[in-house]
Amino acid sequence: xxxxxxxxxxxxxxxxxxxxxSNEADQAxxxxxxxxxxxxxxxxxxxxxxxxxxxxxxxxxxxxxxxGEWDADxxxxxxxxxxxxxxxxxxxxxxxxxxxxxKSSEYLERMDEVIRLVEANAPQAEKRDAYNSLIExxxxxHQQHCQGPIPRIQKMKLPADAATxxxx
Amino acid sequence: MVLVLACQPSGDxxxxxxxxxxxxxxxxxxxxxPEALLEQLKTSDSISATVEATIDGVCQSKGCWMDLxxxxxxxxxxxxxxxxFFVPMDATGKNAVVSGxxxxxxxxxxxxxxxxxxxxxxxAHIDSITEPRVEYSFxxxxxxxxxxxxxx
Numbered sequence: 550x551x552x553x554x555x556x557x558x559x560x561x562x563x564x565x566x567x568x569x570x571s572n573e574a575d576q577a578x579x580x581x582x583x584x585x586x587x588x589x590x591x592x593x594x595x596x597x598x599x600x601x602x603x604x605x606x607x608x609x610x611x612x613x614x615x616x617g618e619w620d621a622d623x624x625x626x627x628x629x630x631x632x633x634x635x636x637x638x639x640x641x642x643x644x645x646x647x648x649x650x651x652k653s654s655e656y657l658e659r660m661d662e663v664i665r666l667v668e669a670n671a672p673q674a675e676k677r678d679a680y681n682s683l684i685e686x687x688x689x690x691h692q693q694h695c696q697g698p699i700p701r702i703q704k705m706k707l708p709a710d711a712a713t714x715x716x717x
Numbered sequence: 718m719v720l721v722l723a724c725q726p727s728g729d730x731x732x733x734x735x736x737x738x739x740x741x742x743x744x745x746x747x748x749x750x751p752e753a754l755l756e757q758l759k760t761s762d763s764i765s766a767t768v769e770a771t772i773d774g775v776c777q778s779k780g781c782w783m784d785l786x787x788x789x790x791x792x793x794x795x796x797x798x799x800x801x802f803f804v805p806m807d808a809t810g811k812n813a814v815v816s817g818x819x820x821x822x823x824x825x826x827x828x829x830x831x832x833x834x835x836x837x838x839x840x841a842h843i844d845s846i847t848e849p850r851v852e853y854s855f856x857x858x859x860x861x862x863x864x865x866x867x868x869x
Contacts, residue, residue, distance in 0.1 A: 580735035587737035588805025
């Protein structure tokens with residue numbers, strides 16, 4: 550290989566490596582700091598913390614419920630804990646009015662209905678519909694009060710094809 | 718020798734900053750400027766993108782959305798995927814890199830009123846919102862907010 554070809558090849562390799570490494574170098578020098586160094590974070594109110602826990606419970610159990618694996622003990626425990634939303638301190642207490650009280654009562658009534666159906670060993674389709682109706686009260690309330698979580702709440706509903714499975 | 722030299726950080730050209738991360742830890746390198754994002758959106762209604770811009774406003778209730786200054790007199794609302802993370806409520810004026818999905822969205826009157834309320838706007842301002850608005854809307858899976866210059 551001629552010296553000119555060798556020099557050209559070396560230059561090609563050099564520029565290739567520079568291009569490949571430039572992004573890596575840029576990212577490597579970025580330093581990660583804690584969230585508080587970027588500003589003041591929201592501290593969840595009593596109601597917001599409760600709702601996060603409620604959401605987590607619904608999301609964790611979704612696949613089991615969809616498969617027909619209902620647990621009346623879990624639902625009865627939820628009924629007791631979730632009832633605290635009617636007294637928990639909200640992020641914006643002035644926004645808690647008749648509409649919220651109506652929707653939270655509706656949520657608890659629909660929870661009672663799901664529990665009743667589970668205890669009665671009702672068909673999965675009935676339990677699914679009652680459960681989705683329960684979740685729908687969350688959507689309806691958030692449409693009025695805080696729309697941010699609605700897409701996440703919608704995902705908690707059980708799919709329509711979850712009509713089969715263990716009827717227990 | 719060549720390998721070692723080639724992969725050294727490029728000194729002043731390197732991104733020598735510090736970021737706080739929210740949601741997914743995203744790559745800040747190679748983020749688009751707002752003008753470049755707007756240019757890409759001329760030929761597509763929706764794209765996956767990483768963009769860097771100045772924060773123009775943040776939800777004052779929880780930090781559950783923020784506006785980015787697009788440099789053309791308009792802002793772009795950034796919301797956070799699955800409502801899974803929030804950003805600091807006093808981050809207005811800071812530089813942010815957001816990564817996710819941007820699309821043309823029709824913002825409903827209800828949402829615009831909710832947003833105005835969260836932004837601390839007056840009741841008169843909130844009442845004046847009567848029409849939906851069409852604008853670019855960004856759903857971010859990760860946000861990086863510049864905190865301070867990294868130590869050299």
